[in-house]
Amino acid sequence: MKILVIGGGGREHALVWKIKQSSLVKEVFCAPGNAGTESIARNIAVSATDLDSLLAIALENRVDLTVVGPEQPLAMGIVDLFQSQGLKIVGPTAKAALIEGSKAFAKDLMKAHNVPTADFEVFEDKEAAKAYCKGRGPVVVKADGLAAGKGVFVCSNEAEAIDAVEQIMGAKTFGDSGKQVVIEERLEGQEVSLLAFTDGHMILPLEAAQDHKAAFDGDTGPNTGGMGAYSPTPIFTPELKDEVVERIMLPVLRGMQKEGVLYKGILYAGLMLTADGPKVLEFNCRMGDPETQPLMMRMKSDIVPPLKACAEGTLEKLTLEWKPEAAVCVVMAAGGYPGSYEKGHAITGIEQVASIPEAQVFHAGTKVDGGHIVTNGGRVLGVTALGADIEQAINNAYRAADKIRWESAHFRRDIGKKAVKK
Incomplete structure (x- = not known):
């Protein structure tokens, strides 16, 4: 089989890495990919949202199956497009992808079919949304549309909730995704x-x-x-x-x-x-x-x-089998993320992780520039490791992460600690 993976993040590198291990697979393409996928697949420099070019790639290369990583091309209708040309693709149609593309749609769907979720209200008017927050205590304010995981504000009080509404609907921090807001109880x-x-x-x-x-x-x-x-x-x-x-x-x-x-x-x-x-x-x-x-x-x-x-x-x-070991992923990010950050910093130490057999470095915001791997996004690497239990997996992941350097890199030091406490 020939498989096309769409996307260029850590998720896509991990998918390519796993797909590449299959005895059913002859060749893997990744569009656009990153510095990590480049070493194990054929990267094609096409954006994940350039649907017509992606279709052309799949047809030209006689791709047997396409796997879509990010939400944007799904919301744009890539599945509908590929299926119209008789191509097999993994993902929901644009209408089905509304379950992520519109939080209001998802909440209404859950309410209609008795799926347990937080109580909520949907607002198209900024002042009405602010008025609803007054005297309400802790709430969660969400931009209705896609916002790369950043359009959610967990608010402890009225002032934070009103500020969140202003950021989403007033300042339009997330663009058109903030035309509506969903305000729900804080679970x-x-x-x-x-x-x-x-x-x-x-x-x-x-x-x-x-x-x-x-x-x-x-x-x-x-x-x-x-x-x-x-x-x-x-x-x-x-x-x-x-x-x-x-x-x-x-x-x-x-x-x-x-x-x-x-x-x-x-x-x-x-x-x-x-x-x-x-x-x-x-x-x-x-x-x-x-x-x-x-x-x-x-x-x-x-x-x-x-x-x-x-x-x-x-x-x-089908059924699935799992290894008994635990696994932990530590995301190494660019300084300033999730706000503004610089790109183009040279990354060193990735090759040293090979000395830790339990660890694997999945690339996200990286590219090859002049023979060197440099930063090219907010979340740069996902340093992931197996261990006999969570605690050992944590130790292995952080041993690996500590070998990697670039200017202003930062990462959390407490990933997985909740599980150890349990």
Whole structure:
């Protein structure tokens, strides 16, 4: 098989790395890719949002299966486009991708089909949204549209909530994504991510992972696209996984079907484990980043059959096997991220990580410039390692991260610590 992976982040490097190991695969393309995918796949310098050029690449190279990493091309309708040309592709159609593309759509879908989530209101008027925040206490304010994981404000008081509304709807920090806001009750508990393959009818869940959204240690600072993740999550029992599949994921699929939409690809449920049970914080229409990195390290099964089955509607025949080890991903970011940051700093020490056999460096915001690997984004590397348990995986990941250097690099020092405390 020839497989095309679309995207250029750490998630895509991890997917290419795992797909490349399959005996079913002859060649892997990555568009646009990064300095990491360049060494194991054929990078093609085309943006993940240039749908016509991506279609041309798939047709010219007779690609058998396309795997979409980021949410933007899914929301733009890449699946609809590829399917219209008879090409197999993993992901939901543009209409189905609204589950991530519009938080209001997702909340209405959950409400209609009794999926447990936080109480909420949707606003198109800035002043009405601000008025709603007054006297309400802790809330979460979300830009309705796609915002690269940064359009969510967890607010402790009225002033923070009103400021969040102003940033989203007044200053238009996230552009058109802030035409509407969703304001919901602030749930308490621990967050867990559960990703699943689906062919529109069946759910095949992966192992759970736990992301770390805040920029700094102790879950402080602004929200980011994710500063690290680990798997498995001790607090997420097999019973809880079954409950999430039955009470959350399957009802969403059936709800979509009732609206004439067959949701295929990856369904990602961001969950809060509350005292009243799991509740949905958000849905994503693709694999998480950085959750994908530790999940690919732990997955024992060949990933290609379930990806292919999502596109073909044959998922019921498959199961997944997992390594017993834990995995931890530490995201190394550019100084200033998630705000403004510089690009072009030379990265050293990546080759030294080879001395740690349990570790793997997944590239995200990197490129090759003049024979050197340099920074080219906010989240630069996802340093990921296996270990006999979470604590050992943490130690291995940080031993690897400490070998890598560039000007103004920063990363959290507490990834996975919650699991160790448990």
